[in-house]
Amino acid sequence: MPELPEVETVARGLALKMEGRRLARVTQRRDRLRFPLPERFAERLTGRTVQSIGRRAKYVLVRLDQGEVLLIHLGMSGSMVVSRAPAGEPGKHDHVIFETDDGSVVTFNDARRFGMMDLVPEDRLQAHPLLASLGPEPLGNEFSAEALSARLAGKITPIKAALLDQRVVAGLGNIYVSEALFRAGISPTRTAATVAGARAERLVPHIRDVLTEAISAGGSSLRDYVQSDGELGYFQHAFKVYDREGHPCPRADGAKPCAGTIQRIVQAGRSTFYCSRCQR
């Protein structure tokens, strides 16, 4: 589920509930998610104070006292559900439950268990195997047309696959890659290295815009995203192409609509949606 905008929304929501709070109780209901949880995980978290909560790529970073960081990835189906103590019986896919000293209950639910958590010393965060080779933040200052084309240079893989590679740019997922390429009028099948110069100049602002719009809309969801404040915030983001196979292309050049139809193709085993008429 979660791409950068959803993770950003979750991080902001968790910050509201957890920053400055002490973790009065942490319950761990499984040994492992995608990876084994650290030794004595719940025990090491209990009693700690949450200093701040941020995001890097699709990871939530919970900075704790004593110089440690709780690293969280939501995988495909993970969500954070906020409620109030006393919480009811945990569900089958509720894997880790955090209770703050002021009575908030944050439940990590993840049916597919592609998510992960780790507890790492702050000074070794950058070197963490999952973070070390991440590319630039698409909303950060380091992400520019030059930076993007430098990372695409020499790649003969399709631009769609390249943009999903977190080493190229960190945080894009399957939905927003399709959406950004549509906005930029670039075909997902185009050889990555040819996205340079004017094409890269065009693509970068579209990537920023689509992510920024999704964040301001509170993250988007197809079905199971739960806003971190616990309200079921099923926001139907206005996707132009994603999951819209067979619909008319929404692009209008002035008064003239594009006559194309949205296609679904499979690249590297994943669906891509685009208009072959106006994306080149």
Place this chain on the structure above:
DNA sequence: CACACAACCTGTCAGC
């Protein structure tokens, strides 16, 4: 090194 593909695990939906 670059790339394609399978694997991880569960739920949902379309079709029979």
Place this chain on the structure above:
DNA sequence: TGCTGACAGGTTGTGT
């Protein structure tokens, strides 16, 4: 109402 197969927002590991 089953049952089966395809597919789902991500990432890692393996093989070529």
